[in-house]
Amino acid sequence: MMNVVASLLAAALIAATGCASANESGVRLDPAPVRRLDVDSLQRGARNFVNYCLNCHGAQYMRYNRLTDLGLTEDQIRDNLMFPTDKIGSTMTAAMSKADAAAWFGTPPPDLSVEARVRGADWLYSYLVGFYRDEKSVTGWNNLVFPNVVMPHVLWHLSGAQKLVKTEYEDQEKAEAGAIAARGLALAEPVADGKWTVKTLAQDTPGEMSAIEYKAFVADLVNFLDYIAEPVRNDRIMIGIVVMIYLGLLFALVYALKRSYWKDIH
Ligand code: HEC
Known part of the structure; x- marks a missing residue:
């Protein structure tokens, strides 16, 4: 019996860790450092989204x-985050x-309201740090997480x-170990003759931000996308914390009461 329980637990553990590190296409995702309750990060993420994504998505x-949830006043939202033609009660619609x-892209840019629930925060983060130069593609860019x-x-x-x-490896096992050792975004793929290759990314030319600054910028953006996918989640977390504190206090009181009732009997 214990053996059955142990193997079931082991299977559940393997399934859980497997999901966290690699998705079905064999990419090892870079985990997103999302901090749901960090209001400053969410505000920066909202600004990044409006400045860089809302043109198309x-x-x-x-x-x-609703962005008043993030500690912004309606005036701040109107002055900094909105297109002048939009109303404060309107939804965030794309400029394009x-x-x-x-017509321009062939594929229309999808709505990003619930993207974080569809793809997950780690996927989004990895996608935004996963672009690399590819002269063969139409845009001049390709992506390790979303090929072509x-x-x-x-x-x-x-x-x-x-x-x-x-990087080439002799077999799948070595390649997967290599992908883990790469610490971050890595894609292990079979090539000819049973050999495997692991694709990773390296900085070629610098941008206006350092790699660390860019990752922080993307983390704020993903934090915001994660928030809009379920805005009430923060309330839910806060209610949960309050309920746990309440139950804790209640337990202490009831326990004290119990001791007082039984005092004379024991
Ligand atoms: C110039 C227009 C444009 C801008 C600006 C833009 N995107 Fe996109 N985006 C697209 C197009 C087009 C696609 C569809 C790609 C495809 O299906 O090959 C896409 C796809 C995506 C996807 C994948 C959707 C999916 O699940 O298939 C994500 C996530 C995404 N964009 C996030 C962003 C974020 C975050 C920003 C802001 C930093 C941004 N995009 C800015 C045009 C744009």
């Missing part, structure tokens, strides 16, 4: 006035029309350009 389930986007993506690397002047680095 909307967030149709997010209303501007769907028809133009479809048609979105151009719109943040490239901040990040600078990365290049692809390929």
Whole structure:
């Protein structure tokens, strides 16, 4: 019986760690340092989203006035985050029309309201740090997490350009060990003759930000995308904390009461 329980636990553990580190395409994602309750990070993320993403992507389930959740006043939202033609109660719609986007890119940029729930924060973070130079692609960029993506690397002047680095391994096991050792984004793929290659990225030309600054910029952005995917989650976490404190206090009181009732009997 214990053996069965132990193997079930082991299987669950393997499944859980497997999901966290590699997704179905064999990419080892770079974990996103998302801090849900960090209001400063969320405010910076909102600014980054409006400045760099809202040209093409909307967030149709997010209303501007909801951003007061992040400690911003309606005037701050109006002055810093909105297109002048929008109303404070309107949703965050993309500047570009769907028809133009479809004509320019072939694939229209998807709405990003619930993207963090679809793809997960680690995927989003890895995607935004996963662009590299590829002269063969139409935009001049490719992505380790989303091969042949048609979105151009719109943040490239901040990040600078990365290049692809390929390392060959004799077999899958060695390649996977190599991908883990790369510490960060890595893609293990089979090549000819049973050999494997691990693709990683290296800085080629510098951008306006250092690698650390760029990662912090992307972390704020992903934090914001994670927030808009479920804005009430922060309230839920706070309510949970309050309930736990309440139950803790109640337990202490009830325990004290119990001791007082039984005092004379024992
Ligand atoms: C110039 C227009 C443009 C801008 C600006 C832009 N994107 Fe995109 N984005 C696209 C297009 C087009 C696609 C569709 C790519 C495809 O399917 O190959 C896309 C795809 C994506 C995807 C993948 C969606 C999916 O799940 O398939 C994510 C995530 C994304 N963009 C995030 C962002 C973020 C975050 C920003 C701001 C930093 C941004 N984009 C700025 C055009 C843009």
